[in-house]
Amino acid sequence: MTPGQEGFSKGWIITPGTPAQLGAFGLFRPSASQERVLTPTTHGITVKAADDLLWIGFAELCGGPTSTADYESLAGDFKAWVVDGVPSPNRESSIGSAAAWQRFTNVVDVLCEQDITLFLIGHGPLDWEPAQDPVHRSDIQPVDLARIASRLSPLGRVEASAPFEDAETWGS
Template sequence: MALTPPLASPWHRQRPKAVGAALLAGIEHDAGRSGFALEPSQRAAAERLAAFGASVTGRRRALPTTVTRARTPRSIYLHGPVGRGKTWLMDSFYRGLHARKRRVHFHDFFRSLHRGTHGQQGAGDGTAIQRSVDALLADIDVLFFDEFHVHDVGDGMFMARLLRTAAQRHVPLVVTSNYAPDELLPNPLWHDHFLPTIEAIKDMMDVLVVSGPSDFRRYPVAGSSLDAAPPAFSSGRIICPGSAHQLGRLGLFAPPASQSRVLTPTTQPVVVKNADPDLLWVSFGSLFAGLTSTADYLALADAYKAWVIDDVPSPAHADASMAPAWQRFSNAVDVLYDQDIPLFLVGVGPLDWDAAGTDGVQPVDLARIASRLSLLGRSPADTDNEGPAGS
């Protein structure tokens, strides 16, 4: 990403109060142009972001480098339910902020880590990881980090390294998450190990909740472009029970056993039913019941333009033993949503991620899955008088 040279901007000759007012006005203008007004929690977050931006630009105006470093602005951690505009707020602020800045998504961060450490000498002792973190923080005044979450103890170690290095480099962060800091790495087997990092987050960041009443992905304001759905991802379908007739209307035909093959996207082999550049067809169990990770889904997303996942179990009948598989499924949905790749889910059903009280699936992850999968159409069940799919 190209970095904006901050000293060339007239913003750095303005007083911080004027900079903050202009940043807040820019966010409000973006909201109006998108067809909505900021609700109270969004406005509170926007005001704090504007004040943060004024501190960043004011920091650049300070003369001695030692003074500049001593006045590192407090980082910002925005969290709340899915679809409330956290990423929208961050992106609007990002566009308006005149500073050296970099924006990364959780999955892109770990993809760069994987690429940066794969096969490198020193990867095992953490030096390659540190080099990747150093590259991420190089030559910037602010790091923007979208969809921050930690489910794996290894991910937690990476995040701890990132936060520690950012603090040492005096680089503040703007973070969005569906999780409050205390809810990160919720697995009781590992949560206590992450407590020092959680305390560091709360110590170095102002934690704000963005929790308006509406999920804008599901119930957008009329004319609003807030959290606009990725068009290709939204062209996918949820198909129950997955009859040949239903699939055929969508141009999908169950592959014969002879087309099965084994892929190794990173380190874990995955048995798939079909794989060509236009389509990956794989069962839920093959992809999520083993030890695959987000790095595998990112590699597969780079290689295949559309995905069919069949034999999807009903989330209403999940039990605790299914929790790891549902977590991997959630991560894959995130990747496909972010990469804007069509997703077709096939199962006997009911494939209803809004079912309350589903055991074995973490509530916040279930909400994120439900919000994103609500963008997919549902193919009608076979009837004598049915019309085309999606009608």
């Protein structure tokens, strides 16, 4: 991380993303009426909300033909991002293909470099440390997982088992 960055390091990894967890950060799942199609470069990307922050699903952000230029353009317009539906990196998932994880790596690189606050929301464990167990994803290279883990290390973590006693300090 570049010295002086503060936006990216204010981000959080949240599992499973309950209303109470999200509400502690002032985040509320967008309604269907907030959905929009943005065209950062040459093709449209469906987002769940694009007001004060960009709220987008992992599948929409990383599962299609998006590029680094798309992420850079969107980062210029939104200083806070919420990416929900992030699959567990160490489990099989149709939306977590090798190409999707490469795009995700590109997203994280852009957001880190441009100091964009990032909230990641997923149902399962969001741990990018390369696993040594049999369920380890064979289609994601360990170096990719290590790179993602390194980039995301400044982000806080909130998990279902974590107490909410200090919830008022999470968003600060």
